[in-house]
Amino acid sequence: NAGVTQTPKFQVLKTGQSMTLQCAQDMNHNSMYWYRQDPGMGLRLIYYSASEGTTDKGEVPNGYNVSRLNKREFSLRLESAAPSQTSVYFCASADRRNTEAFFGQGTRLTVV
């Protein structure tokens, strides 16, 4: 059982470049999330999708876009990367009742 799979695991971008982080879950969960983790800041919610076809902004959405492609997949796009977006990004999914959230292994992104 794969759970939540994120790709890539590592990425280095130059300022201004774009990229898409991919996330897929195989647990038939309705809710999916993108968080970023920075030292001393915990995990901050970027965007979430409560169900297929819906997306909403979280605490730190600026500079990001998302797509809930289908129930399994939820991608995060950086249109023009900035050094402030250097972070570790986690995707997560949860069941409808929010009784547990499962996390991917993370994507370590460096913007130079």
Add this chain to the structure above:
Amino acid sequence: AQSVTQLGSHVSVSEGALVLLRCNYSSSVPPYLFWYVQYPNQGLQLLLKYTTGATLVKGINGFEAEFKKSETSFHLTKPSAHMSDAAEYFCAVTSSGYSTLTFGKGTMLLVSP
């Protein structure tokens, strides 16, 4: 709105000593509370959770936590620390019907021999 406060960004204990990591929450509705552990360069793993029912919940690796509504707390404890417990621990809150999971800033547990 919901929020979580974890007291102490770093906690140091000796191997065999009691582990106590503090978490206080704010929620206007009955909360669901979680503790996650993160080992270096890995994702988050669920340690334990409280949704409804028994207020003392037991998790993996000998950890447990008690939901105290009157104190709005959900502190994590383990009677005897092991070197392998060294990691970062996150407390999180959500509720039935909520669409988001809100995390505290984390507590790094350091275990010395």
